[in-house]
Amino acid sequence: MVIQLSLPLILNHHQPPLSSLKCALTKQGHRLLSTLHTASTPSAADRLIRKFIASSSKTVALNALFHLLTTDINHHSSLALPMYERISETSWFKWNPKLAASVIALLEKQGRFDEAQTLISESKRDLRFRGRDIALFYCDLIECHSKQGYKRGVYQTYACVKEVIRESELLESNVWSMVNQRVYECMINGLCTLGLPSDAEEMTEEMKVLGFKPSAFELRLIVLGYGRLGLFREMRGVLDEMEGFGYALDTICANMLLFSYGSNTELYQMVTWIQKMEKLNVPFSVRTYNSVLNSCPTIMLLLQDTKGLLLSLEELMEKLQGDELLLVQALGRSAVLFETLKWCSTEGKLDLHGMHLGSAYLIMLQWIEELRLRFASGSSDVPAEIIVICGLGKHSTLMGESPVKALISEMLRRLSSPMKLARKKGGSFVAKGKAVREWLL
Incomplete structure (x- = not known):
């Protein structure tokens, strides 16, 4: 040719x-x-x-x-x-x-x-x-x-x-x-x-x-398709x-409904469906977090200026009101954090792959509270190493420049965390487990 x-x-x-x-x-x-x-x-x-x-x-x-x-x-x-x-x-x-x-x-x-x-x-x-x-x-x-x-x-x-x-x-x-x-x-x-x-x-x-x-x-x-057009x-x-046809409501379909209502700022309907998911024991997923939090105006506004982010779950909950508060409370009752957190004697690893900014922000706040509880209770061993994986930014506008990594870096810096970006583990923040325990307690 x-x-x-x-x-x-x-x-x-x-x-x-x-x-x-x-x-x-x-x-x-x-x-x-x-x-x-x-x-x-x-x-x-x-x-x-x-x-x-x-x-x-x-x-x-x-x-x-x-x-x-x-x-x-x-x-x-x-x-x-x-x-x-x-x-x-x-x-x-x-x-x-x-x-x-x-x-x-x-x-x-x-x-x-x-x-x-x-x-x-x-x-x-x-x-x-x-x-x-x-x-x-x-x-x-x-x-x-x-x-x-x-x-x-x-x-x-x-x-x-x-x-x-x-x-x-x-x-x-x-x-x-x-x-x-x-x-x-x-x-x-x-x-x-x-x-x-x-x-x-x-x-x-x-x-x-x-x-x-x-x-x-x-x-x-x-x-x-109908949901995107607001044809509810x-x-x-x-x-x-x-x-x-006998197709039960599952996580995939529920996430589509949440996305559809969220795209049209129907927060009340989102609350209704996320409560229905809980009632029917439909598992939440990272996409559930993404669909919900991308539709929460308060959280999206906070993320526009990361230097002014609220840095504790308690402060965030005090800031949220109405349907937004109900949605975030429902996410807090899910098992998504524990599914993304791997914990053993050698490492405690949080994987943020697939999360949008709002999801990474909320999961980090939940993760900090969970680690603080574990360390304070002494119910489990302190891992030798703590890792937060943000990824290499392969899906960013320019490969290698990850908005999630930038967000987590700013949060950890403002919190005076001992966790630092690992040169040999691209896109990951790492610290000794004992150093993280001392920081949180």
């Missing part, structure tokens, strides 16, 4: 700073994109891409490509195809249907239909024109179109995959039944991603006519349907 870079896109200097991009990007990839701003011609940009790939590991190169495929900045996304083509020339490259589908979806969204069609033809060739594999590839393409927000691409690809199924399903009926189920799953997921839960619900009706039972996963997606009556209607 002949690669053509659009010069006006390359030379567009009215871009937001790279730090504003949402995709986690390696520092090498960040340098590449910064350098590409200086490229005066398409050939110069292509040389920079070639040099970058030649000097980068597989992980770094694919990370940069992922960034180009997921950003909505035209300047960067226009380079996704040449980056993909150069990566495909490397010795380590292995064709991947999801990666190819991501590139095709971006091209079609940009209106570059001929280039997209060429990649589709090449993909079919790589799949050796096997009907089942092509159908599954179209499923990947449906998901990628939905992530790009390209409704037309979703429906066009759906028509293509249904045609493949019609041509092939008589050969292996059992196999194609599973493929059909996968197609509906992808369509329902895609339509909900596009903000079209009513269309997704209609798709479940089509499934029933053909003898397919919607799964709990598919119905949860529709629940979340429709959301509750799907919940009733789930109950009719």
Whole structure:
């Protein structure tokens, strides 16, 4: 394929700073994109891409490509195809249907239909024109179109995959039944991603006519789709349907409900559902913390200026009122802290992976109180080492710069904690167990 870079896109200097991009990007990839701003011609940009790939590991190169495929900045996304083509020339490259589908979806969204069609033809060739594999590839393409927000691409690809199924399903009926189920799953997921839960619900009706039972996963997606739009009556209607199918309320579905009500500042409804979770013994999770605390305005306001954070659970509870207080009290009754805290004679380890800022903040306050109680009661041995794991910031805007790590660092500094950032344990704060006990008592 002949690669053509659009010069006006390359030379567009009215871009937001790279730090504003949402995709986690390696520092090498960040340098590449910064350098590409200086490229005066398409050939110069292509040389920079070639040099970058030649000097980068597989992980770094694919990370940069992922960034180009997921950003909505035209300047960067226009380079996704040449980056993909150069990566495909490397010795380590292995064709991947999801990666190819991501590139095709971006091209079609940009209106570059001929280039997209060429990649589709090449993909079919790589799949050796096997009907089942092509159908599954179209499923990947449906998901990628939905992530790009390209409704037309979703429906066009759906028509293509249904045609493949019609041509092939008589050969292996059992196999194609599973493929059909996968197609509906992808369509329902895609339509909900596009903000079209009513269309997704209609798709479940089509499934029933053909003898397919919607799964709990598919119905949860529709629940979340309605919830994001604030269509709570429709959301509750799907919940009733789930109950009719025998799907009990679980942690995943409950978290979706909490997220939906929280996104629409319906704190009273959040209290109702979190109390229902407790009554039905539905376990809380880190995502429960995230969904609840991201919706608590007082906590979110406190986190805007970490230097003014309240540094004890007692102070925080005195600050909270009404529904916010009820929500945080419910979280305090959960087992999430104990699930994230590992305790033995060698180490006491708190793992904050997956937590948003509000969750990390509250868990740290709960952790401090729990350790103080354990040390004061003498009910357990003092671990040789105490560790708080924040992670390396792989999912941050710029890889390696973790907001959670910055928050915990500030909290520990203000509390005069003996815990320090460990050089050999990236993203972790460490101290001797006895030093932590002396600090807390």
